[in-house]
Amino acid sequence: MSKIDRVAREYMGDKERFADLFNFFMYAGEQVIKPDNLTEMDATEIALPVTNSGKSISVKKFRDMLSGAGIMTDGKAAYVILGLENQDKINYAMPIRNMLYDALQYAAQAAAIKNKHEEDKDLPHGAEYLSRFSKTDSVTPVITLVLYLGPGKWTGKRSLHQLFNTKDKTIKKYAQDYKLNLIAPGEMDEEEFQRFHTELGKLLFYIKYSDNKEYLKQKVEQNPEYRSVDEETVDFVNLVTNSKLTYKKGKDGKVDMCQAIEGIRNEGIEIGIEQGIGQGIEQSIEKMLRRGRTVEEIVDFCGYPYEQVKKVADSITTAGV
Secondary structure (H helix, E strand, O other), X not given: OOHHHHHHHHHHOOHHHHXXXXXXXXXXXXXXXXXXXXXXXXXXXXXXXXXXXXXXXOHHHHHHHHOOOEEEEOOOOEEEEEOHHHOOOOOOOHHHHHHHHHHHHHHHHHHHHHHHHHHHOOOOOOHHHHHOOOOOOOOOOEEEEEEOOOOOOOOOOOEHHHHOOOOOHHHHHHOOOOEOOEEOHHHOOHHHHOOOOOOHXXXXXXXXXXXXXXXXXXXXXXXXXXXXXXXXXXXXXXXXHOOOOOOOOOOOOXXXXXXXXXXXXXXXHHHHHHHHHHHHHHHHHHHHHHOOOOHHHHHHHHOOOHHHHHHHHHHHHHHOO
């Protein structure tokens, strides 16, 4: 497991954040799912579907796919977060992966019920015995949520029907659809960030605006509630967006984001100045070359490195101007 995978799993594995994410998506922020009622499930330990011969079906393939998810249950439903292993990458086959994951969850539950009946030997001969599933047996609903942590909008398909290679309405009527449950910060508005009760709202806010640090600084100044952020959240923002926010560790574990963003902004200005100076030198070399000066004369008169002057001269020759 890579560092980004491990940190993402640890960050979203916090029960407060996990519940907050699903409460936001399912109940508009109302605290219906209680963190204290959640129990973590290890995806790689879930019972896998088996054939009639009792052999597992492609165990490694299933477990490889399951290992990228975060799963918890409160007894009412199994809540699944997909996308943690590739936070900022769009999986364009995600509707199929989502559907397969849910199917595996239900198959795993059915397998567990079957195993329990075989142990208890409580099913009479007949249909229930053959299926190892009684008329009164039931499964727990599985709710899978795709968490996309890129700053832009989700450009992939959002349902199985959108992946189909046909527009035939009759075919689509009978071919089952499967829609994504998706959270993408780039598609969220200001009011939605406020519905979170943990720092997830701040995390998604900073991801959305991570591509424009100048604008981000303005947004933070306009919204003071986003100024103070936990170090853990800042570290996660840095990991996901490669923002390189720097801060001094404080006693309270909080980071002043205005100062952190200003540090990036100043670094960017310095880099820009250096790049500007370099571009100015190359423009001066180009002007002298066009006025008939040779590479050797420019090196002698101006003291510029021979390789730099030669590079500009070659680019003019290649361009044919």
